[in-house]
Amino acid sequence: MTEFDILVVGEANPDLLLRGDVRPRFGQEEQLLTAADLVLGGSAAITAVGCATLGLRTALLAAVGDDFFGALVRDQLTTAGVRLMPYAAGGVPTGVTVILSEPDDRAMLTLPGTIAALRPQDVTDALIQSTRHVHVSALYLQPGLAGGLAEVFKRARSLGRTTSLDTNWDPSGAWASLDDILAHTDVFLPNAAELSAVTGAANPDTAAAQLVALGTTVVMKDGARGARAWWPDGEAAAPGRPVDVVDTTGAGDSFNAGFLAGRLGGHDLPESLRWATVAGSLSTRAAGGTAAQATRADLMP
Incomplete structure (x- = not known):
C-alpha cells in the first residue's frame, strides 16, 4: 500500500491575475483594471490541487522559498489537502507569475525564482516508491530537472510506477527533443500547439503517430473543442462542456487532474478523457486555476 496515489513534480508559486484593460501601453499611461486576484499558481500546484479535489492522495514536490509568497503557497496547498514535500530552497525567492x-x-510574465530549482536527484527512489504515479509539469521552466527526467522516469518504471508529462509552453522557443523522456512516459498531455511544436508536424494525427511510436499515449487538449487521445491500438475524442468562461488560467492543469484521476481510479481511456474535458471546462468558471475545480460528483455521467 503506497502513501500517495500521485506525486506531482514541478512548480508552485502565486499567480497575480489581472483582468480588464490589461494590454500595456508604455509612456506612463495609467490603465484601469476590473479585477486583481492573488491566487495559487504553477502548473504542478494547480494539477496537484485538482487531483486532491478529485479524491486522490496527492503529494507535490516543488521548491518554495521562505518568504511571503512561499507562505501563501504552503497555506493554500495545505488547505487543499496536498502534501508539499520538504525542500530547502536555499534563500532563493519563490517564483511568481x-x-x-x-x-x-x-499573457504571462514569470519570475523563475524557485521554479527552476528542482534537479533529477530530488526525485528520490523513496519518493517514487511512496506513490502509484509520477506526473511532471512545466518541464521547459525547469532546465535542471529536464536534463535528467528520462532517467527519473526510467527509475519510476523500474519500480513499477506509471508516469505522465505536461511540458507546457517553451518560453525559449527551442523545443528540445523529448524522445528520450517520452520513451519512458506512459501519458503525454500537450495542447494542440505544444504537440505541433514538439513534433514539427502541423496535423495532430501525424504528430501523435510519431509519439505513439515511442510507446507513449498522447492526450491532446483542444480548447473549447474538447480533447483527443491516441494510443497504440486506438484513439478517442471527447467534447468540452459549455460554460460561461471567467478565466482560462490553469484549465489545462485541471484537465490533467481529471484525466489522471480517471485512470488512477480504474477507468478506461475514453472515460478518463471525458473526465478530463469536463474538469478542464468547469475550472474556467472562476478566476485562477483552483477556485472552480471539479469534484468527483461533477464528473459523474
Whole structure:
C-alpha cells in the first residue's frame, strides 16, 4: 500500500491575475483594471490541487522559498489537502507569475525564482516508491530537472510506477527533443500547439503517430473543442462542456487532474478523457486555476 496515489513534480508559486484593460501601453499611461486576484499558481500546484479535489492522495514536490509568497503557497496547498514535500530552497525567492487575462487569451510574465530549482536527484527512489504515479509539469521552466527526467522516469518504471508529462509552453522557443523522456512516459498531455511544436508536424494525427511510436499515449487538449487521445491500438475524442468562461488560467492543469484521476481510479481511456474535458471546462468558471475545480460528483455521467 503506497502513501500517495500521485506525486506531482514541478512548480508552485502565486499567480497575480489581472483582468480588464490589461494590454500595456508604455509612456506612463495609467490603465484601469476590473479585477486583481492573488491566487495559487504553477502548473504542478494547480494539477496537484485538482487531483486532491478529485479524491486522490496527492503529494507535490516543488521548491518554495521562505518568504511571503512561499507562505501563501504552503497555506493554500495545505488547505487543499496536498502534501508539499520538504525542500530547502536555499534563500532563493519563490517564483511568481503575473497573468494579463482577456476573455479569449492571456499573457504571462514569470519570475523563475524557485521554479527552476528542482534537479533529477530530488526525485528520490523513496519518493517514487511512496506513490502509484509520477506526473511532471512545466518541464521547459525547469532546465535542471529536464536534463535528467528520462532517467527519473526510467527509475519510476523500474519500480513499477506509471508516469505522465505536461511540458507546457517553451518560453525559449527551442523545443528540445523529448524522445528520450517520452520513451519512458506512459501519458503525454500537450495542447494542440505544444504537440505541433514538439513534433514539427502541423496535423495532430501525424504528430501523435510519431509519439505513439515511442510507446507513449498522447492526450491532446483542444480548447473549447474538447480533447483527443491516441494510443497504440486506438484513439478517442471527447467534447468540452459549455460554460460561461471567467478565466482560462490553469484549465489545462485541471484537465490533467481529471484525466489522471480517471485512470488512477480504474477507468478506461475514453472515460478518463471525458473526465478530463469536463474538469478542464468547469475550472474556467472562476478566476485562477483552483477556485472552480471539479469534484468527483461533477464528473459523474
